[in-house]
Amino acid sequence: MANNTSQEGSPQLKPDTSEETPPPLPPRPENLTFLAGSGRPQSSAGSVKGTQRGSLRPSLLQSKATTALSLEGSGQYTHGETISGSSTPSRQPSLANIGYNYMRSASDVDDTASIRSAVPPSESGVGDVESLLGDVVTERDQTAFESVASVRQDPGLFEETLFGDAAELEKEFETELDEIDELKTDGSNQESVMKAWRSKLKHYLILSSAGKPIYSRHGDDHLITNYIGIIQTIISFYNSADDPLRSFTAGDARFAILSRGYLNLVAISRLHESFSELRAQLEALYMQILSTLTLPNMERMFSSRPSTDLRRPLQGTESLLSALADGFTRGSPSTLLSALECLKLRKAHRNAINNTLLKCRTPSLLYGLIVANGRLVSVVRPKKHSLHPGDLHLVFNMLFEAGGVKAGGGENWIPLCLPGFNNTGYLYMYVSFLSASRDGVEVEERRTADGKGEGEVAIIFISANKEGFFELRQMRNDLIEQMSKNGSLDHILESVSQGRSSCTDILPGTVLRHFLYKSRSNVQYCMSSYDPFFSTPFSRRRLLSIYGDLHAQLHSRPVRLKIHYTTSTSYVALAWSSPVFELYCVAPASTSRAALAQAATALVNWAKRSEERLFLIGGAVF
Amino acid sequence: MAARMQQGGRPGGSRFAQFKLVLLGESAVGKVSLVLRFVKDQFDDYRESTIGAAFLTQTIALDESTTVKFEIWDTAGQERYKSLAPMYYRNANCAVVVYDITQASSLDKAKAWVKELQRQANENIIIALAGNKLDLVSADPTKRAIPAEDAAQYAREAGLLFFETSAKTADNVRELFTAIARKLPLDQAGPRSIRSAGHRPGVDLRPESSGTQGASGCNC
Numbered sequence: 006m007a008n009n010t011s012q013e014g015s016p017q018l019k020p021d022t023s024e025e026t027p028p029p030l031p032p033r034p035e036n037l038t039f040l041a042g043s044g045r046p047q048s049s050a051g052s053v054k055g056t057q058r059g060s061l062r063p064s065l066l067q068s069k070a071t072t073a074l075s076l077e078g079s080g081q082y083t084h085g086e087t088i089s090g091s092s093t094p095s096r097q098p099s100l101a102n103i104g105y106n107y108m109r110s111a112s113d114v115d116d117t118a119s120i121r122s123a124v125p126p127s128e129s130g131v132g133d134v135e136s137l138l139g140d141v142v143t144e145r146d147q148t149a150f151e152s153v154a155s156v157r158q159d160p161g162l163f164e165e166t167l168f169g170d171a172a173e174l175e176k177e178f179e180t181e182l183d184e185i186d187e188l189k190t191d192g193s194n195q196e197s198v199m200k201a202w203r204s205k206l207k208h209y210l211i212l213s214s215a216g217k218p219i220y221s222r223h224g225d226d227h228l229i230t231n232y233i234g235i236i237q238t239i240i241s242f243y244n245s246a247d248d249p250l251r252s253f254t255a256g257d258a259r260f261a262i263l264s265r266g267y268l269n270l271v272a273i274s275r276l277h278e279s280f281s282e283l284r285a286q287l288e289a290l291y292m293q294i295l296s297t298l299t300l301p302n303m304e305r306m307f308s309s310r311p312s313t314d315l316r317r318p319l320q321g322t323e324s325l326l327s328a329l330a331d332g333f334t335r336g337s338p339s340t341l342l343s344a345l346e347c348l349k350l351r352k353a354h355r356n357a358i359n360n361t362l363l364k365c366r367t368p369s370l371l372y373g374l375i376v377a378n379g380r381l382v383s384v385v386r387p388k389k390h391s392l393h394p395g396d397l398h399l400v401f402n403m404l405f406e407a408g409g410v411k412a413g414g415g416e417n418w419i420p421l422c423l424p425g426f427n428n429t430g431y432l433y434m435y436v437s438f439l440s441a442s443r444d445g446v447e448v449e450e451r452r453t454a455d456g457k458g459e460g461e462v463a464i465i466f467i468s469a470n471k472e473g474f475f476e477l478r479q480m481r482n483d484l485i486e487q488m489s490k491n492g493s494l495d496h497i498l499e500s501v502s503q504g505r506s507s508c509t510d511i512l513p514g515t516v517l518r519h520f521l522y523k524s525r526s527n528v529q530y531c532m533s534s535y536d537p538f539f540s541t542p543f544s545r546r547r548l549l550s551i552y553g554d555l556h557a558q559l560h561s562r563p564v565r566l567k568i569h570y571t572t573s574t575s576y577v578a579l580a581w582s583s584p585v586f587e588l589y590c591v592a593p594a595s596t597s598r599a600a601l602a603q604a605a606t607a608l609v610n611w612a613k614r615s616e617e618r619l620f621l622i623g624g625a626v627f
Numbered sequence: 628m629a630a631r632m633q634q635g636g637r638p639g640g641s642r643f644a645q646f647k648l649v650l651l652g653e654s655a656v657g658k659v660s661l662v663l664r665f666v667k668d669q670f671d672d673y674r675e676s677t678i679g680a681a682f683l684t685q686t687i688a689l690d691e692s693t694t695v696k697f698e699i700w701d702t703a704g705q706e707r708y709k710s711l712a713p714m715y716y717r718n719a720n721c722a723v724v725v726y727d728i729t730q731a732s733s734l735d736k737a738k739a740w741v742k743e744l745q746r747q748a749n750e751n752i753i754i755a756l757a758g759n760k761l762d763l764v765s766a767d768p769t770k771r772a773i774p775a776e777d778a779a780q781y782a783r784e785a786g787l788l789f790f791e792t793s794a795k796t797a798d799n800v801r802e803l804f805t806a807i808a809r810k811l812p813l814d815q816a817g818p819r820s821i822r823s824a825g826h827r828p829g830v831d832l833r834p835e836s837s838g839t840q841g842a843s844g845c846n847c
Contacts, residue, residue, distance in 0.1 A: 297707070298707075317706065318706065318707050320654065320676070320705050320706070320707075321654060321675075321676030321677070321678065321703065321704075321705045322676075322678070324675040324676065325678075403678065407675060408675050409674075409675035409676055409677060409678050410678055410679075412671060412674065412675070413659055413663075413677055413681040413701070414662075414663055414666065414667060414681065414683055415666070415681045415682050415683035415684075415699075415701070416681065416682045416683075417678075417679055417680065417681050417682070418679050418680050418681075418682065419678050419679030419680075420679055420708070420711060421679075434679070471711070471714065472714065474682070478682075
């Protein structure tokens, strides 16, 4: 895969192209101070042994100690620095420059051939490449990845695809989330069960430091017990040397290990996820366990009895862990970006909802949220406290991914710990789902990747008062009455039914097929609809893997990158990071760099213009 | 969370009473399924564990003039929620303690809940014992782990209503809740004369001092 990067803040230094004369990049000195302050050191993920013994906590999900949804005090970046009209022209050439730079660095001799650097050297003739890829690259209506299949006959091109043999992988991916049969007591089906277990692309295992199994996404105890033993041996070997194992690679599988107190969490992936992604996922699973038990409770159990079987106190939450794990396996923009998605609403409509929330607020309320189908509509919160996106991700996972709460019907009162807020105690969460259609507003049933219908609006009130149920229930009734009266409910349902906009809805005629745009100060993101180009789960998975790569490129280097550009036979992709936003987007391989840069700039301008519609800024504060 | 008992002062002489009901029992015995069958007349073969507690309401008509509204707390069966249970049963007028007739240990757990309710809950609380998953036993009698007579015997001794139920086939679900409603002290809510129409003359709506009638609802 050919790619090229430019390093912000060091325009003169081009480590990748040391032998070439680097073309000049426009300097952007205004970012230097900010980036110097925020550049996060990353662990050497690829090494077998962790080298940063002191900093066990990876700076991923948690480290962005976010004041999520609250703007006060959190990094308020001036927008003047971003994509104001005046800076746009200078930015665009800078992207085009990179394209030029890329060509020079990849192949000084033949610029055009370098675009398809996957082609084996023997086929360096441009004409051959053209004929091989001709109809693929020009066929615009094809999805970005379908083209991969059409060039499969040439083994030389396999390396160029993201995952190697896609058809094989797609087949495996289709059954990835299926349950494995139980081992029969007579062991007659052992072979087939083991085969099914080994064919899984992803495994998550959680064990106690004493080596007791706590959770496994696939397979029951009998099946995993040997593996647990091996893992335990390996982990304790490194632990005894006081040099904890963090990650390693074996064949095409990546292993990431997260040790937290009495727990060891292990992720095994053949989906080409980066170690930092895998560790962020493990961190989220750990947060889920804390959310059930609280940290002091768990520590007490283990300190009084190191051989404690944690499965008992965690009983019933396996579905929550599995829902998280499956979300990661399918690909989760929210975990990748450590941010939340917000429902698009007009500013006036959102303000009306915020005000209604404030008006109905009762004394027991700590946080109030309105969430439509996993997307945030509004938040009411005390001035001093903000919400951690990791915590909200757990809540959203519980309500919208795991079926337990929703299927139970009625209203719910759920004790839970929000570890990002306070990992030592419980809060109580009131949840009520609204019926999908009210007052004649028909909510179109859209099917999401996993076949769940959209159109669920949840009212979530969080309180420290364990007896607060009826008080919050009254608040919910008041809120719904007010929101029906002032039309807010209709606005929410209308926006839900419209779903996400496609790239061409936003920018008519754009080359972009999909994008993720994260507003850093709001800790929120927005994205285009997966349809029509990424309508299958596997195509989404691959899209998210491209984003994962781009994200890792932006974040895993000592010097933070500003722009990262990737090209392959089937797509071109761009990651663009500024103090205000992060943008990730893909376009078909036939797109020129200039066109991609232009489209990205247009998109950033659109996001800037629509900021107050796309994002919840501050929310309702009391 | 105080129970409300509304006086049925409506012109037609109709009565309306509202009671708090709590469901208790080991995890995976089918508490949610029972409630969903009662409230929504739905059943789902595969269910994830309840998280926390769910609050539902259902109104049933005992006869033309009497309606009873249940406010139902459906609690999670897991051990870690045990300390929260008093919050739900403290003011309850009635309780359904559920066990799984194919799981011997679940009756022990149910007995522990009954004991706790009799010790800690409202003095006049009406308790019903429900042996759920009758459909499994109907399909395959060898699956039964708890003989109906044993449970009925225990229910008589402890003064409980007793039913074997199936949330899946709806067997005895409505009967269970109706029997509870009939046992609740409706007469406090309105004049006795209202029930003069003479339906079911044998049913006494006052709380029973003896539990021997508790087993009368047993259809097994």
